[in-house]
Amino acid sequence: MSEKNTFKVRKSWDTAILALLFSVWVLASFTTDNFLSSINVSQIFSNSSEILIMGFAMIFLIITGEIDLSIASILALSSAMLGWSYAAGAPIWLAILIAMAVGTACGFINGFLVTKLGLGSLAVTIGALALYRGIANGILGTNTINEFPDFWTSFGFDTFGKTFIPQTLPVIILFGLFFGLLLHNTAFGRRTLAIGQSPEAARFAGINVVRHKIIVFTFTGFMSGVAGVIYTFRFSTAQADNGIGLELLVISACLLGGVSIFGGVGTMWGLVAGVLLASSVESWLTLQEINAQWRTIVTGILLLISVAAPVMVDKYKRARATLANKA
Amino acid sequence: MANKGDLLLEMKDVKKRFGGAIALRGTNLSVRAGEIHALLGENGAGKSTMLKILAGVHEHDAGTITFGGAPFISGSPQASIDQGIAVIYQEPSLFLDLSLAENVFVGRQPKKGLAIDWKEAEAQARKLFNELGVELDPKRQARGLSIADQQVVEIAKALSMNASIILMDEPTAALSASEVERLMTVMRNLRAANKAVIFVSHRLDEVFAISDFITVMRDGATVSEKAISNTDLQTVIKEMVGRELTELFPKTDHPIGDVVLEVNDLTNPAYFRNVSFTVRKGEIVALAGLVGSGRSEIARSIFGVDSYETGSVKINNKPLKKNSPITAIAEKIALVPEDRRQQGLFMVAGVNRNISMESFDRLKGRIFLNFKKERALTNQWRENLSIKYADQSDPVDRLSGGNQQKTVLAKWLATDPDLLIVDEPTRGIDVGTKAEVHKLIDKAAGEGKAILMISSELPEVLGMADRIIVMREGRQVTELSRKEATQENVIAAATTGKKGI
Numbered sequence: 001m002s003e004k005n006t007f008k009v010r011k012s013w014d015t016a017i018l019a020l021l022f023s024v025w026v027l028a029s030f031t032t033d034n035f036l037s038s039i040n041v042s043q044i045f046s047n048s049s050e051i052l053i054m055g056f057a058m059i060f061l062i063i064t065g066e067i068d069l070s071i072a073s074i075l076a077l078s079s080a081m082l083g084w085s086y087a088a089g090a091p092i093w094l095a096i097l098i099a100m101a102v103g104t105a106c107g108f109i110n111g112f113l114v115t116k117l118g119l120g121s122l123a124v125t126i127g128a129l130a131l132y133r134g135i136a137n138g139i140l141g142t143n144t145i146n147e148f149p150d151f152w153t154s155f156g157f158d159t160f161g162k163t164f165i166p167q168t169l170p171v172i173i174l175f176g177l178f179f180g181l182l183l184h185n186t187a188f189g190r191r192t193l194a195i196g197q198s199p200e201a202a203r204f205a206g207i208n209v210v211r212h213k214i215i216v217f218t219f220t221g222f223m224s225g226v227a228g229v230i231y232t233f234r235f236s237t238a239q240a241d242n243g244i245g246l247e248l249l250v251i252s253a254c255l256l257g258g259v260s261i262f263g264g265v266g267t268m269w270g271l272v273a274g275v276l277l278a279s280s281v282e283s284w285l286t287l288q289e290i291n292a293q294w295r296t297i298v299t300g301i302l303l304l305i306s307v308a309a310p311v312m313v314d315k316y317k318r319a320r321a322t323l324a325n326k327a
Numbered sequence: 328m329a330n331k332g333d334l335l336l337e338m339k340d341v342k343k344r345f346g347g348a349i350a351l352r353g354t355n356l357s358v359r360a361g362e363i364h365a366l367l368g369e370n371g372a373g374k375s376t377m378l379k380i381l382a383g384v385h386e387h388d389a390g391t392i393t394f395g396g397a398p399f400i401s402g403s404p405q406a407s408i409d410q411g412i413a414v415i416y417q418e419p420s421l422f423l424d425l426s427l428a429e430n431v432f433v434g435r436q437p438k439k440g441l442a443i444d445w446k447e448a449e450a451q452a453r454k455l456f457n458e459l460g461v462e463l464d465p466k467r468q469a470r471g472l473s474i475a476d477q478q479v480v481e482i483a484k485a486l487s488m489n490a491s492i493i494l495m496d497e498p499t500a501a502l503s504a505s506e507v508e509r510l511m512t513v514m515r516n517l518r519a520a521n522k523a524v525i526f527v528s529h530r531l532d533e534v535f536a537i538s539d540f541i542t543v544m545r546d547g548a549t550v551s552e553k554a555i556s557n558t559d560l561q562t563v564i565k566e567m568v569g570r571e572l573t574e575l576f577p578k579t580d581h582p583i584g585d586v587v588l589e590v591n592d593l594t595n596p597a598y599f600r601n602v603s604f605t606v607r608k609g610e611i612v613a614l615a616g617l618v619g620s621g622r623s624e625i626a627r628s629i630f631g632v633d634s635y636e637t638g639s640v641k642i643n644n645k646p647l648k649k650n651s652p653i654t655a656i657a658e659k660i661a662l663v664p665e666d667r668r669q670q671g672l673f674m675v676a677g678v679n680r681n682i683s684m685e686s687f688d689r690l691k692g693r694i695f696l697n698f699k700k701e702r703a704l705t706n707q708w709r710e711n712l713s714i715k716y717a718d719q720s721d722p723v724d725r726l727s728g729g730n731q732q733k734t735v736l737a738k739w740l741a742t743d744p745d746l747l748i749v750d751e752p753t754r755g756i757d758v759g760t761k762a763e764v765h766k767l768i769d770k771a772a773g774e775g776k777a778i779l780m781i782s783s784e785l786p787e788v789l790g791m792a793d794r795i796i797v798m799r800e801g802r803q804v805t806e807l808s809r810k811e812a813t814q815e816n817v818i819a820a821a822t823t824g825k826k827g828i
């Protein structure tokens with residue numbers, strides 16, 4: 001019973017998010033002068049960059065029933081490696097590669113510890129959260145590195161010519177397409193969903209659950225590394241406390257986008273809608289000149305609802321079903 | 328309390344649809360107190376839907392229901408309990424850490440002052456078990472109880488709540504023969520106590536052994552309501568499937584070829600010891616025996632989802648890696664497991680998603696899955712096995728039990744395996760389709776596949792197998808050819824371990 005109902009809830013959830021996104025846009029464009037102005041739309045997109053990039057991979061992880069809380073620390077570590085190796089004289093392309101490689105390695109280590117040692121992903125990645133941020137601190141201390149080649153900082157910050165399209169957008173779209181197709185149109189994606197829906201049936205279906213999860217963890221590490229690079233160039237800053245707390249935004253955006261925290265359910269466009277909704281609300285509040293604390297509170301409430309609502313509906317249905325079973 | 332023979336439940340012209348799918352298009356059902364009433368019909372006929380309406384899980388769209396002389400209050404499980412309706416599901420949901428007495432009285436414990444009177448609860452539970460004619464210790468924990476015993480505890484609970492009607496949806500599907508016997512005794516005791524029982528089953532021999540009255544449904548409508556004395560097996564089958572069924576087991580003879588599967592001295596001390604046998608191309612070998620005799624464990628060990636300690640398995644004369652379903656599938660072995668909900672299917676995923684699960688290679692273009700091919704594959708198997716569903720992306724959870732089983736079969740038959748292992752392949756499948764499934768297995772053997780079949784249904788074993796290996800308590804007792812095997816000598820070997828009579 002409960003599974004079927006969850007499915008129903010999910011379907012209506014998708015529609016609800018789209019409707020919500022649409023109403024926010026309509027409301028915001030009526031109540032403010034420049035919500036749909038090109039600068040603002042451009043701002044909404046660039047503010048979503050890292051969340052989207054990490055979300056593209058994180059959604060796979062949550063669908064398999066795992067989670068990675070260390071992604072923001074991986075972002076910081078890769079940012080620190082980028083700044084440190086560039087400052088130490090490495091050519092920028094090598095520094096970028098090192099940053100992404102470090103992210104990938106972190107993801108692999110998380111996956112290895114979770115699957116091979118059978119430790120829970122919550123416990124492992126909370127430890128990793130502290131560890132990777134600690135290493136970033138060890139590398140940069142309280143230093144910040146702000147000197148990067150103009151080409152790359154303008155890639156992070158500017159739009160194409162006079163348009164409102166951020167230069168990072170094509171990169172994000174490419175990644176989105178890649179992971180979207182991977183999730184919805186390949187055997188790999190089908191297996192990802194299957195593992196989350198029933199680990200036991202997945203075993204009987206001949207899916208190598210351990211290897212699959214390690215790959216997904218590694219993807220997540222890699223994408224956090226990429227996010228670290230983008231973040232560094234967007235703010236022209238490599239420092240150890242880059243991106244603190246971002247993991248919560250990514251996870252919440254996934255859930256807001258209809259990914260089930262219990263695994264097995266989720267779509268890429270749901271994630272994108274979830275991220276855009278969060279950033280649009282944030283931007284709307286900014287334009288209304290509502291101060292930062294209130295903005296954080298509103299965003300927080302929105303995210304809490306996204307976590308709580310499906311669970312509550314599900315609990316209610318479950319209670320009904322149990323009652324029926326006890327009849 | 329109602330007298331024997333009084334009309335207890337009357338459902339008239341009941342209709343129910345789920346979205347676009349019509350489950351009930353006008354069903355009648357009349358049940359009297361002190362009656363065991365069988366509700367029969369093909370897979371998807373609407374039997375479970377009827378019971379779920381009575382249980383308050385679903386609400387009917389139209390029609391009248393009268394229960395105990397008053398209009399039935401629908402749509403609420405609690406209201407159904409209060410009206411005296413109890414449901415026994417195939418998989419009971421006891422609290423495993425509580426004692427049996429606690430399970431019977433959970434939420435309604437007898438009290439002494441403010442404290443719960445456990446002595447009294449235990450005494451009452453013991454009395455209920457006695458009435459049902461079973462020996463269970465009310466003090467023991469529910470954990471470790473067999474499914475059959477758990478059902479009995481659920482029934483005791485129903486009695487303690489003064490249920491006047493007990494609904495059982497395929498309660499015997501997962502029980503061994505002796506457990507079925509005992510459940511029947513319990514049902515007779517319920518009848519003697521003037522309770523009504525609605526009994527859904529695809530095992531028609533059981534139905535004729537125990538019921539007083541039979542209602543047959545087809546495509547969501549009632550087609551016949553008859554006392555047992557006014558009908559017979561052939562009539563009922565004809566009413567269910569709408570045509571004459573002549574051959575129940577259409578086994579044909581095939582040339583038997585090289586050895587495909589060779590099992591040598593396989594041992595896993597917890598479940599089975601020194602098991603050796605072969606299965607050849609075109610041959611159907613059955614593992615017979617009681618539930619718990621180690622047959623499913625052997626199948627799972629060959630397929631690699633379980634492990635074994637010593638011995639070896641060869642497939643097409645090559646040693647097969649231990650404990651690796653991935654290798655097994657690559658070597659063209661398929662396993663249709665015993666428990667379809669947990670092991671065979673992804674319940675929230677669509678029918679098409681489930682059927683295509685093992686056939687990605689054939690659905691792939693260069694990189695991406697081709698949805699058109701997936702649709703075609705699903706349609707092909709829908710036709711082959713006459714699977715009933717409204718839309719192919721419907722989650723299999725919405726399919727009737729028998730159609731879920733067909734979906735698992737379709738998934739594995741689609742891989743075109745060399746060795747097909749089927750564990751209880753027709754569990755929950757109706758008579759008409761059973762013959763179709765047998766025909767399919769027979770056809771697969773005709774195409775040169777090797778078939779290893781585990782079945783607790785003796786007629787199925789005797790009808791289908793070229794050779795029968797009888798297991799008892801994890802050991803091979805004997806091997807019988809199709810000619811030698813009879814109902815008597817298989818049962819004798821499975822229960823006493825003696826080789827033939």
Ligand SMILES: Nc1ncnc2c1ncn2[C@@H]1O[C@H](COP(=O)(O)OP(=O)(O)OP(=O)(O)O)[C@@H](O)[C@H]1O
Pocket residue numbers: 345348349350368369370371372373374375376377715716717725726727728729730755757
């Ligand atoms: N929740 C639901 N949503 C949509 N369709 C449903 C739902 N429940 C049942 N159905 C459909 O209603 C029809 C009747 O199903 P039901 O489960 O009552 O059959 P059944 O007679 O119990 O079959 P079986 O012998 O296979 O268990 C089927 O076509 C089924 O697909």
Ligand SMILES: [Mg+2]
Pocket residue numbers: 374375376496727728729
């Ligand atoms: Mg049913």
